[in-house]
Amino acid sequence: MGLALLVPCALPGFASAAEEVKVKSTEFVGMTAPASVQDMARLYSTASLKVTYTDGSVRSFPLTYKTLFKTTDSVNGTPAGLAIDAAGKPIMDNSVPSNPVPFVSDDPDSNSLMKIEGAAATGKGGNPLSLITHYEYITTNNAGKSAYGMVPASMSLTTIDQNKTSGELTAVDLKKIDFSSVDGLWIPCNGSLTPWNTHLGSEEYEPDARAYEADHNETYTDSFAKSYYQEEAKAANPYAYGWLPEVTVKADNSTDVVKHYSMGRFSHELGRVAPDLKTVFFGDDGGNTMLFMYVADQAQNLSAGTLYAAKWLQTGDENGGSANLQWISLGHASDSEIKSYVDKGVAFSDMFETAEQDTPGFTKIKTYPSGKVEWLKVKPGMEQAAAFLEARRYAATLGATSEFNKMEGVAFNNKDKRVYVAMSYVEKSMEKDTKGADPTDDIAVKKIRAGVVYEMPMTGGQKDSSGAAINSEYVAASMKGLVAGVDLAKADSKGNTADDEHIANPDNLAFSEELRTLYIGEDSGMHANNYVWAYSVDTKKLSRILVTPAGAEATGLQVVDSLNGFSYIMSNIQHPGDEMILPEPLKTDVEQQINKNFENKRAGAVGYLHGVPTSKQMIEWKDTDKSLSVLRDTAEAKGAKVAWNEANRTVTITKGGSSLTVKVGEAAATLNGQQVQLPYAAKLENERTLFPSGILNSFLK
Template sequence: MKRLAFSLIAGAVTLALTACNGDDGAQGQKGAQGEQGPTGQNGVDGTDGANGQDGANGQDGANGQDGKDGKNGSAGLVRIATVPNGAEVTGLYLTDKGDLFFNVQHPADSNTVAANGKTFNKGTVGVLTGVDFNNLPNNIVSSPVPATEQEQQTVITAIGQYQVLGQTGDVFSDLGAKGVTGGLGVHYGINTKQEIIKNDNPDFNGFIATSDNEGYLFTNWESYPGGMSRLKMSKDTKGTWSVTEAMMVNFDGVQGTAANCFGSVSPWGTPLTSEEWIVNSKVDTTTDASWNDPSDTRTDGIEALVAPDFPNPYRYGYIAEVQNPTSTSPDVVKHFTIGRYEHENSVVMPDRRTVYSSQDDTGGVLFKFVADQPEDLSSGTLYGAKLKQDAGLSDPAVTGFDIEWVELASGSNANIETWVAQYDNITTADYVEGKTSYISMADVQAWADGKATYPTEAEGGSPVTAGKPMDDRVAFLESRQAARLKGATAEWRKLEGISINHDRVLEAVTGQDLIAGEVVNKAYMYIGIADLDNTMIDDQGDIQLSARVKDCGGVYRAAIDNNYNLTRIEPVVMGATYRSSLTGAERCDVNQLSQPDNVIVMRDGRIIIGEDGFQENNTLWLYDPKSK
């Protein structure tokens, strides 16, 4: 996630023109003077002229509109918090009660300054206390850009206090048997049961409430192998949280997870965790996969998941749903139906069927999945977005895109897993130089061309499917390449967190009165883009933006129609002009966005943005789209 800061200063200039008094009337002539006679009387004074009109007052400079009525609001971006040296802002999650969770991901291990007894030199999960973000004032003043060592190595906030809930390795020994064996963020091999890694990368947070002041906080730990913690917590009358139970979720039933990144909570109350790194889709589409090459099995440690066996890469790269999340042992289901790619996160619309997913990669795709039945993601149809850029425009701050949806295929978890299983027994012994043991680009092309059978090995086909009748495995196991060859736009660069406010969208679509004090008749899905770079600025394909903003990134929004369909994408707030002549943090203005990652939508329409950037201290921003 990257960070950029944007501040808009509204000034008021008043011009007052002072009224002028009218001139006196002309003096009357004196009467003629007689010879020694009395002096003639003075002429009568003329009446006063009418007063001149007051000059018009100059107009006040426009104030930034607030999230509700546009009055007395802070303008543009407000710096809600900064995180310590080396850290990203991750895990943004806002509860129905207004609690804002966020994490300090991989801070510098050289940080030594303590705040409230905690040193930020390892991954940290936390929450802002003492403030209700569902009733946030409109006149918050930004927290300062950190200047001192104390500020640079701790969390500084503009409102509320940051409470640390847990850090990497915490076992919660005071909870006894209800603590975490090994500690938060500790991952074990499925077969070996040996500790593989202590992970400093807490990412997604999702809170499942069990009462007004109690519930379970799920946190992704982004690494190979992946992981997710669950903290049972309660909140006192002062807004301070206490952890009463802690565990790491067991993913053995799905043969582990890979790099659990961002995520969301479904409308029916289940966490959706995203697998990211394993897919490694390439813009160079002439290269077939060679995961089992014995001279190069670098999969960032994923082989440790099932060591001593070689893993099946097609078992990773999906959305996994944590079902029965408050039970003693939650169930985990991987939804192959939503496609295999570098998932940043998925968002389920209020119809409980339509799911949008972002691909965090160079040359990525925006995907849509429509389930056959509400609250059941195990079967449905997968689509890719085809974009049409606004004619005559290229600057990221003003250029939008119309959307069409390209249907890829329909399937179910059950039938897709039968395809996945066909690659389970592939090892390094099966590797042949110059060939692939996995789905080849020739296979993908044959599927896209509507061929009746897969190509033979001599024609570049995979040995698993060579010459066999065609099926739709390509759409679900190599989703990015399948979408690209079917005509979807595969040109996003670091398509990051996507988010909606469920109630705002539901009110806009159905007309139900859900948002107090506001009539919502139009709603959006918000999209964070860390880099507007590479395939977005290469003057090719559907996205041909200028390179002005480049690695400073920005936030888009996508309009949602009455069928929960995304119809158009347009910019909301962009970073400053990227200064390639400078180095480090100076390349992007510290007071504007710098590589945004996660974004969440508040009930009043304002958005909260977390940076994943190269600023010295990444920022958590509050932005009101109505200020634009």
């Protein structure tokens, strides 16, 4: 090989159509599970994307995790995770009377990174972007006691500067979003960006209105209202919470907030809108939950529509099970109709009669949030109120299946018309009821504590259980397990009770149309460290692409295939170091390191995986030096040998009779004994040598 091979020789625009090089395939090269104390206590990626071209060349694009901010960081004066009351003032934590401090969440969740047309420049020279982030709850107060659900939650709107050359993101301003017009925000879990560029949030674990009516201490409702309105005697209403809020960001950085009461009240993990811009699927988190679908009357308008609940008609019990789905209509409503019931103060007892045993005219059910067997009868004229305020209880009386367990994230594969849903733990109500204690036993699948991601093909021309047509081309007709975790018979040396090379307790889901990849984020008590995985729906390969600190949950997963020409995988972490399953003394060592990295476990992190190229960049950067490749991955993929010399920090690649020696940190290399200049220095990042891609590929030809 000669020196000329180090110079990209293919000039844009001179190749004939027959010689045009295209992308043949893409593949994530995953990372190993963390082994050291330091790695088990940090948030990082050493994964890469390998691109193979039709001319046989291969290029490796390294991924790097970049933190935008921690929840305890102040962005232009505002702590990111700050809890605020109805007046926009900080809610104070007085658990230590001598040291009152504001409540600041350690639990960031959903991200919606978006471009708002007409937004003002950031002042840093890049493209202005907007980012909405959830702060789901606060793990502990200043005294170290649980604060879960007791303090109103929040969302932030962050102004982001997107570097026009590198695509890197920088937070330049942050403000808290005002929810006072909709009674505050209750436990926002995941969310999604709608196809019309608004943020669709969530309110998870809705308060049990029946329990609240019997005893106000049975839910967090009063504590929430007292904190939010800063009024000791403020009347609380459990039916004000458990909805999907939609947030619209305007060019002047102001926001509009609405709650969509017509979409039903239940434990909203999130809602995801189908490509028809009107069909919505949901996660319903908790035990004994349901699969719901909403079909809006009009595209891009979620203020009125028909709500459906699924009945599982089982066809198999392996790999999470399989079933045909029958949809039961709960009725039609508008937001204003259902909100009128909330405003009137309608109570559980206004909608339902109850019994304590099998009684003629009463239906025996078991659903979240009570998780107990109940006998219910809807009062005449209260069907609509019951259907939307108590969607799960009402649907159960109509025969819908309420046996799903920990139903979490949802994602769409538009090309294949598939919707994916994560079931974090396939157990309990999803197992066969061998005691015959439950009202129904629709779901009777084999237990997989490590959970399953299901796929549901969508189609049109479907009818509901009454024979009425469903006005959607995106109705899920069946459901089966796609990606399953693997339970271990006993814990391994790190405390894992699920196989560390497979998913465990899937939660967040997101799908890349460009890469044909399903991303899976974990919320597991079965893995010592939680991960984000990339699953190719074509090759079925599963690759670990992000490691979170022990005890942290991977949250806020969003895929942006192209935004001003750059791709992003948004991903956050919650509560690092919480309830670690590591054995001693490893647990203590890792915990000490987590305390150093994350403010004594009081800080979550908001950030993204950087380095995934768009389909356009894969071609444009093929023979240029716009980015760096992972030297070892790229060289070994082409049959070269790679040797690392720790003493002088050099890497030597040999192929055929040629050798290339690279020293980390220097903008020069040695080719067959002769020194050549590089456009920029090779560097070491996350224990990987990164090297100018065009030059590396030229050498390997």
